[in-house]
Amino acid sequence: MDTDIRQRISATRYLMIMGIVVLHMPPYKPLHEMVWNSFDLIKGLFSYGLFKSTVPVLTTISGFLLFHAGLDKKFSLLFKKKAKTILLPLVIWNLLYALAVFFVQKNLPNGPTFAQQLYPVEWFTWLNALTGAFRMPVNYPLNFLRDLFVISLMAPFMGVFLRRAPYLGLVIALFIYYFNLDGDLVLRNSMIVNFYIGGLAATRNWNLKAFDKYAHIAAAVLIFISLGIFLFKIENRDLFIIASPFLVWPAMSLVTQSGLGKWLVKNSENSFFIFLTHGPILLPFWVAYKPFANNIPYPIFWLFTPILTIAICLSLNRALQDAFPRLTAVLLGNRGKLSSRSSPIGSGNKLKPAKIPSPQWSAPRQLGLTSYFVQKNPKPSIKDEKIKRK
Secondary structure, eight states: OOHHHHHHHHHHHHHHHHHHHHHTOSSOOOGGGOOSSHHHHHHHHHHTTGGGGHHHHHHHHHHHHHHHTTGGGOHHHHHHHHIIIIIHHHHHHHHHHHHHHHHHHHHOTTSOOBSSOOSSOOHHHHHHHHHOSSBOOSSGGGHHHHHHHHHHHTHHHHHHHHHHSHHHHHHHHHHHHHTTTTTTSOSSTHHHHHHHHHHHHHHTTOOTTTTGGGHHHHHHHHHHHHHHHHHTTOOOOHHHHHHTHHHHHHHTHHHHTSHHHHHHHHTGGGHHHHHHHHHHHHHHHHHHHGGGTTTSOHHHHHHHHHHHHHHHHHHHHHHHHHHOHHHHHHHTTSOSTTOOSOOTTTOSSOOOTTSOOOOOOOOOOOOTGGGGBOOSSOOOBHHHHOOOOO
16 A cells, blocks of 8 residues: 555545534534525535545445455454454443443433433443443444444455455445345444445455546535535435545545645544544533523534534543553554554554554444434434434
């Protein structure tokens, strides 16, 4: 893998994760409720268009790096690595947030009402809160680490098709996705298709720069489709979700060598930490804003809160890395200053072709921070939470 590709992966994953923060800005507003004004146009463009590509892009990169390393051929190593780099952060960061929720529910009975009742302690509720096994975890965005762990363990099965009948395997993946044959196994089953496409790119040695000459066209098409989704209130976005990496990847060639791109590459070590912590950080911002909603226009809150959230995440990550490098490496799933291996998503190190990539994960869907609270019609089970095709 050449330097340009490694840098583009680093820049792309960081930009996508920043987009995730924007996607999770509360409150959630369905597309059909958005009206024709400048703010809703901007919000709709990003929330239902441009940043809807975060999940498929990050998943495709993850699949590419896993199969590029040939990790699918070594199941014992695959399981060991994914337990350390995906499952462990999933449990740890849910546990930290769950303890905070437990404290609030125990000591502040009139405080915020959360989607999960962790006090008094009930083992099944805590199991779901920490792992998302049957219901969403307490730190909602991390349910996609759960999904990614499951999909990563499917890699050996995918690898058989990728190396013997690659496009038949793609048809099967699409069939599983379209007819929801995975049942409750994977919450966002479009990830299966994008993960497999990443594997195709790796095992079939696709030229990853082949469409760079059409980068401006790809960027324009991406914006045009995003505008169309908002203007025509397009609810079925299946094709866009699966195909968006083919637009975002060449468009990112315009960013990588720019000042922004170099900054993204340099700071990409922070991306996984931002993903893990942005939800619990956005929540108090939202709680603090609501009493002043009549005095502070929501567009101001929407614009500045993601910036402040990312800044806080950067400061916290750097402070932890400097003060407790070994502990931070464990908290981040073998990522950090002491980690000698590269990670496709959120690693603090440059990608090196001689190293086996660490974890892959995908970004969560947009659901605002209202997901943290009990809603009018709560959807507690994974089956109920199954994402409707849009």
